[in-house]
Amino acid sequence: MLxxxxxxxxxxxxxxxxxxxxxxxxxLGADGSDLIALAPHLASVLPDAHFIAPDGPFPxxxxxxxxxxxSLQDRDPHVMxxxxxxxxxxxxxxxxxxxxxxxxxxxxxxxxxxSQGTMMSLHVAPRRPDPLAAVVGFSGALLAGEALLExxxxxxxxxxxxxxxxxxxxxxxxxxxxxxxxxxGFAVETLICPGVPHSIDPAGLRRAMDFLARYLNG
Numbered sequence: 333m334l335x336x337x338x339x340x341x342x343x344x345x346x347x348x349x350x351x352x353x354x355x356x357x358x359x360l361g362a363d364g365s366d367l368i369a370l371a372p373h374l375a376s377v378l379p380d381a382h383f384i385a386p387d388g389p390f391p392x393x394x395x396x397x398x399x400x401x402x403s404l405q406d407r408d409p410h411v412m413x414x415x416x417x418x419x420x421x422x423x424x425x426x427x428x429x430x431x432x433x434x435x436x437x438x439x440x441x442x443x444x445x446x447s448q449g450t451m452m453s454l455h456v457a458p459r460r461p462d463p464l465a466a467v468v469g470f471s472g473a474l475l476a477g478e479a480l481l482e483x484x485x486x487x488x489x490x491x492x493x494x495x496x497x498x499x500x501x502x503x504x505x506x507x508x509x510x511x512x513x514x515x516x517g518f519a520v521e522t523l524i525c526p527g528v529p530h531s532i533d534p535a536g537l538r539r540a541m542d543f544l545a546r547y548l549n550g
Contacts, residue, residue: 337386337426339364345375350382350434352441352465352548355427359447359471361398363387367446373537374444377545382434389422401452413475416455423456427464438462438486442544446470447501447530450492454509458484458518466491466547468540470532471498473505477512484516491521491543493536495528 344350354374356367364385371383388399401423402415431441441464445453450472457467463486470493490513494506503524510520523539 335389335422335425337389337422339384339386340368341382341384342368342371342375344380344382345372346379348380350436351380352378352382353430353434353436354378354381354383354442354444354544354548355430356383356385357401357423357443357445357449357453358385358388358399359445359449360400360404361392361395362446363399367444367449370444370532370537374541374544377541378548381548384430386423386426389419401448404448409475412451416451416475419452420456420459423452424460427456427460438464440465440548442466442468442548444468444470444540444544445472446532447472451475454490454513457488457490458486458516461485464488466544468493468543469509470536470540471495471501471530472509473501474509474512477509477516480512480516480518484518487516487518489519489521489543489547491523491540493523493525493532493539495525495531495533495536497527498530500530 364387368385388401392398392400401419443453450469454474467490492506496503
């Protein structure tokens with residue numbers, strides 16, 4: 333399924349041509365405006381990066397506002413996985429579209445996800461033929477990690493950040509994801525943030541900035 337996505341974006345802080353692309357993938361019930369707020373912070377270490385935060389393809393079916401990548405009304409892992417697999421070509425096609433738009437290859441592109449956006453990013457990135465520069469996942473989870481042993485086509489470096497006071501996605505999801513990714517040959521870093529709920533705190537943001545700068549700035 334291919335759909336045209338749109339959302340807020342920020343041009344490179346340097347004022348020049350985009351040398352990198354950071355795609356911000358929001359969570360359930362939010363939209364692109366939720367994560368584009370990260371752009372000024374990330375731009376302080378990535379002045380040549382273009383940031384774009386696409387709105388999810390579907391209206392949220394659990395709230396009167398916001399968007400979603402797939403439904404979470406049924407939390408059965410098999411149902412969620414089928415939702416991810418349905419939405420994956422939409423995000424995958426958007427990545428291709430934006431790479432063409434800016435004339436960039438995969439080594440200049442990073443995905444940054446939050447919650448459901450992390451689930452999407454951890455599913456899509458490994459199944460792309462060429463490794464993205466980096467993937468950062470906040471407060472998320474990996475579904476069907478064992479499938480990566482057969483389905484992974486590339487292995488970008490991954491950072492997973494999670495608050496240990498998260499009452500939406502349990503913090504245990506991050507070590508579980510890291511273990512499955514490492515078993516499938518991925519280089520994974522994790523940061524558990526004490527006392528942080530389902531959100532991004534300054535320590536997590538700083539770690540993400542350092543991680544993205546390391547892999548996108550060469």
